Amino acid sequence: MTGRRTPGADDSRCPACTAPVLTQWAGTVAALRITADLTPLAPAEQAAVREPNRLIWCLYRASAHSPPRLRWATAGHPPGCGHPHVTEHRCPPAEPTTLF
Numbered sequence: 001m002t003g004r005r006t007p008g009a010d011d012s013r014c015p016a017c018t019a020p021v022l023t024q025w026a027g028t029v030a031a032l033r034i035t036a037d038l039t040p041l042a043p044a045e046q047a048a049v050r051e052p053n054r055l056i057w058c059l060y061r062a063s064a065h066s067p068p069r070l071r072w073a074t075a076g077h078p079p080g081c082g083h084p085h086v087t088e089h090r091c092p093p094a095e096p097t098t099l100f
Contacts, residue, residue: 017091026057026070034070040084046073049087059084 014021020038025031036057041049046056056073060083073085 014089014091019089019091021089022059022068022070022086024070026072035089036070036086037089038086041087046085046087054088054090057086057088059086 012021012023013019014035021035022038023033023035026034034057036059038059040059041056050056058071058073058077058081059068060071061068070086073081
């Protein structure tokens, strides 16, 4: 018997760089398809990687037995939130190769 999966969530690896990622629909009315890194970020790291088109997500768990859900960490997000915060996945730049 296989384990149950959360509808709309895919916990796997990036096909390009093999980093662990979580792909999920976030939101209810106008949902966004998000592929997020699973590496938690410290508050200083969050400020460094935040951009207009790269958001910070709260990896919320209702209980220890529930699957993680991505929630947008807006300006109104509690500063003392106990959940890990992650960002949208971007593959690291490829190393240059030579043809000769």
